Amino acid sequence: MVERFQKDCMYCAHTEKLDANYIEIESLHVATVYLARDQTHLGRVAVVLNWHVDEPFQLTDVERHEFYDDVAHAAEAVEKAVNPGKINYGTYGDTVxxxxxxxxxxxxxxxxxxxxxxxxxxxxxxxxxxxYEDIINKIKENL
Ligand SMILES: [Zn+2]
Structure with missing residues (x-):
């Protein structure tokens, strides 16, 4: 059983490292959308579950459905904001x-x-x- 809050986790504890790398945009149903400060890919965001689990299979079916609905909703907002042509989805979690x-x-x-x-x-x-404010506003308009 994974604790729902881990004090050493940058997302759970909202650490300085989180602020150094991301800007919070908005909370959705079960996740929060953050703009990456590195905008090598204009419009890149991270969609972060609002409690701590290590793996998607640790969620209930309903929670997992809600989480990936939030991911899809955020991706559609990014698509409308920057019209890139393709969205990639990355779930790694090696260090966080x-x-x-x-x-x-x-x-x-x-x-x-x-x-x-x-x-x-x-x-x-x-x-x-x-x-940053401009791209956040463009994404927010579509969330
Ligand atoms: Zn965490």
Whole structure:
């Protein structure tokens, strides 16, 4: 049985590391959507379950359905906001096991097209505060 809150988890404890890497956009039914500060892929967000589990199979059928509904809803909002052509979905959790899905807009010509997106690249693309605000507003309009 996994504890629903883990004090050492950046998502559970809302740590400085979380704030350094993500900006909270909005809570949905059972998950919260965060904009990645690295915008190498414009519009990239993480959809994070509102309590701690390590693996999707640790959710009930209803919880899992609700979580992936939130993921699909967030992905549709990102698609409408930035119109990338394709969305990739990344669930890794090697270093942060709290269930979350990276929603990554991709387009042909991206350096990692036809491959897994690079999380925490050597040269992350940071935006200005107003640019972050602009993309957050575009995604929020569609959530
Ligand atoms: Zn957690």
């Amino acid at each position: 096991s709290h269930l979350h899905v990276h929603v990554v807009p991709k387009k042909p010509g991206d350096s990692d097209w036809n491959d897994a997106f690079v999380n925490n690249p050597e040269n992350p693309k940071k935006l200005t505060d107003s640019e």
